[in-house]
Amino acid sequence: MAAEVEGARPNGKPGKKEKEPKDQKAANKSKPEKQKQAQQPKAKKGGEPELIGITCKKSEDLSEWYQQTIVKGDFLEFSDVPGCYIYQPGSYRIWEFIQDFFNARIRKMGVKNCYFPLFISEANLQREKDHIEGFAAEVAWVTEGGKSKLDKRLAVRPTSETAMYSFYSKKIRSHRDLPLKMNQWNNVVRWEFKHPMPFIRSREFLWQEGHTAHLTEKEAGVEVRQILDHYAAIYEELLAVPVVKGVKTVNEQFPGAHYTTTVEGYIPAVGRGIQAATSHCLGQHFAKMFDITVEDPNQQVKEGEKRDRIKVWQNSWGFTTRSIGIMILIHGDDKGLIVPPRxxxxxxxxxxxxxxxxxxxxxxxxxxxxxxxxxxxxxxxxxxxxxxxxxxxxxxxxxxxxxxxxxxxxxxxxxxxxxxxxxxxxxxxxxxxxxxxxxxxxxxxxxxxxxxxxxxxxxxxxxYASHRKIIREWKDFVPALNDKNVVLVQHCASGDCEDEIKKDSSGQVEGQEVDVRAPSMGAKSLCIPDEQPEEVKAGTHCINPKCEKEAKMWVMFGRSY
Structure with missing residues (x-):
């Protein structure tokens, strides 16, 4: 369920935890006591309080600027649990506007809001092991209730596929029960990382997660794109934030998905891309695991014979409070917040x-x-x-x-x-x-x-448009990243090649020139943009000089949050 929006590893591959670049470590430092002290107005001579404004420039210390801006702007306050925050009315009102905007559109699509429990049994969570492997390191567990130890521990939901699809298997008995379209506005918990960044990456965050079931792949595909358009509209029409719509590469798609569509943003201050929201076609993978099947209404059978049972096609899609952080990072200036009027x-x-x-x-x-x-x-x-x-x-x-x-x-x-x-x-x-x-x-x-x-x-x-650069030769790839750009390159769409590009653009390769002021992280694929710059001609070589394959499409790469 759009898990990668908040930092889950794609494709359910645990792997090794990546070393955070220095600038990310700085951005993730929480300084609640310092911020609380800075927020208290001091008295001037004559009795008027002295306003303690933003004391650093956005261009000089983005992490410190961000911390001060969200606290002094009355958007967020720190709690005594690291990575869990208090949303003040100014920021929560934005979330309410997003809810109103999105609800009006999905209701026209026949989606109905609901609510599922916060806790998921371990047995249910483990039913789909490939899927949950992507969240394993982040799951928070409840092992005691009151003064008693639980016989079976309970997971605090990191996402709700496994919680909801057992219900779907009971609810869907016939093709007449399709499509089934449900959405919930809730909180989820991910407990892996040590250095949360308010709004952008937190241990508890708010989102909506939509889960739908359809008779055919075509019906599911239409909805995936409708939702993606609504997500883009939230960013562009409400938050005044431009995004690029596209499809994730196989390396970066949601664990267990048939394919993943995405809207990708850009943070000018650091020149990084940022995943803004995702809409997934899950295919029939979960339907198989949870036995969500119906008789095929289109199969011709003789009288008295039963039709074959077919697996339904499922979608999931999610949008989070990360959107508020993206808005702040893009629009804010040295004086603090700038909030779009809507x-x-x-x-x-x-x-x-x-x-x-x-x-x-x-x-x-x-x-x-x-x-x-x-x-x-x-x-x-x-x-x-x-x-x-x-x-x-x-x-x-x-x-x-x-x-x-x-x-x-x-x-x-x-x-x-x-x-x-x-x-x-x-x-x-x-x-x-x-x-x-x-x-x-x-x-x-x-x-x-x-x-x-x-x-x-x-x-x-x-x-954003001025920082999406078309790059045709590898020698220009890293310099373009260092100039705070995301890059459009002709690529073979191979996962191994993606991994190699990420490694070779990280500044760890001997003889490669990397701006010492730039983060050492490599560039990953952000998406295959819907709007391709031009047709990829037959015989065009992949941007990676070590790759021996032909390019298939333009892919947007960049350093990313």
């Missing part, structure tokens, strides 16, 4: 200005009433708005505070604005200020928010 808990904050020690109580109340009137107009236009009436904080403090939290649009209003019949606006994604007439607020602010959304997507999309 998923912002607060789209607009209104800050009263021009209030000082000489302002009378009556004038202050009048100004605050006008600010509230502006808020009411915007709420009437379905804008999510908040007024900042905090006493003891200067407008400058408030501006910086809301900037750090990524609110898409700030509006300031004071006596001068009133005199001019306008409000003054500041976009979070751009420098500079502008004005909007008070009479036009209800129409112009929603338009401006949509423009911010579009501009954020275009900026990220242009950057």
């Amino acid at each position: 998923v912002a808990e607060i789209q607009v904050v209104i800050i009263p200005v021009g209030v000082n020690a000489k302002t009378t109580d009556a004038d202050r109340e009048k100004l605050y009433d006008e600010v509230k009137s502006i808020s009411d107009k915007l709420e009437g236009a379905d804008v999510r708005v908040e007024c900042d009436f905090r006493e003891g904080y200067s407008p400058g403090y408030k501006f910086n505070d809301w900037e750090m939290k990524g609110v898409p649009l700030q509006i300031e209003f004071g006596p001068k604005d009133r005199a001019n019949g306008v409000v003054t606006t500041s976009r979070r994604d751009q420098e500079g200020k502008s004005t909007i007439p008070l009479t036009d607020l209800a129409a112009e602010v929603p338009k401006l928010l949509e423009q911010i959304q579009a501009d954020m997507f275009k900026k990220a999309s242009d950057e």
Whole structure:
């Protein structure tokens, strides 16, 4: 069930744990006490708290910037269990927007939401050994209940195939029970890695996992692609994040899958690809293991004869809270978060200005009433708005505070604005200020928010496009990676060749020039893009000079999270 999104090994191969590159180790360090201390405002002379903003640049120390941004931006807080985090309202609201968006689309496809237990019996988990081998090192086990040891230990679900498919074998008795389409929004636990990275890779995370059963491969294949389109739409239409749709190579596909489709993102700050979501056709593998069969309705038989039983075709697909981390890494800047308007808990904050020690109580109340009137107009236009009436904080403090939290649009209003019949606006994604007439607020602010959304997507999309490089010769492969690119190469589609490319691009090969500032990890295949740059001509050699095979297709390789 889309396990590789959160770091499970593809194809169920345990292998040796890869040595983490230095930059990943740094990115994964959790510093809860330091962050909590940094978040506490210190008092200035005169009583106003001093805002402790982001104290490092994104370009200079991405891991430290990321830690500070998510904590000081009120997106996440650390718990006393490493790798398990508190989702604050700002980030959890994004997850709710994603749920609403996705639920509306899958319900039109006939998918129904459900819920299966958190615990899976060991016997059930082991029914499909090839599948579970990919998760074996990550499974958390419950061995005691209260003060008693359990006779049989229970697994905390790392994924739900084995939990759900026993039910499917009971539920599906006839071809008339097909298709069966179920989805659940839940949490899962993976307990292998030592250095979690909030949102991107954590021991407990939130996701949805859809599991469906179909009569034919064709029906299953149509759904796989529908879901992939919905995943791409979440990223591009909600999170303003560009993705590349494609198919995983055999080396990288989900354990036990017939094939895996994927959407792949890109993190400009480190030049790495990142798997964003996956939709799998599981084929008939699990149907065989769990005896999910029906009589063939298309078989012609004589009267009194029974039709042959055939295995159903199954799909699974998953989307996780990793998406929030991807959004943060792509859009955030040195001031903190930048949240796309469509998923912002607060789209607009209104800050009263021009209030000082000489302002009378009556004038202050009048100004605050006008600010509230502006808020009411915007709420009437379905804008999510908040007024900042905090006493003891200067407008400058408030501006910086809301900037750090990524609110898409700030509006300031004071006596001068009133005199001019306008409000003054500041976009979070751009420098500079502008004005909007008070009479036009209800129409112009929603338009401006949509423009911010579009501009954020275009900026990220242009950057991703500029860092997808077509490479035709091996000598250019590693230099392109070092320049923070993902690369499109003509490849033979052999798994052994992929492994060799990963090794030879890691900087461990004698005589190979690798930028010392680049991570030492090698490049793996990210996907076979749906949109191929051009046709691969007959006789074209695979990009790997050690490979003796012809290239079959363009494959996107890159260093990856």
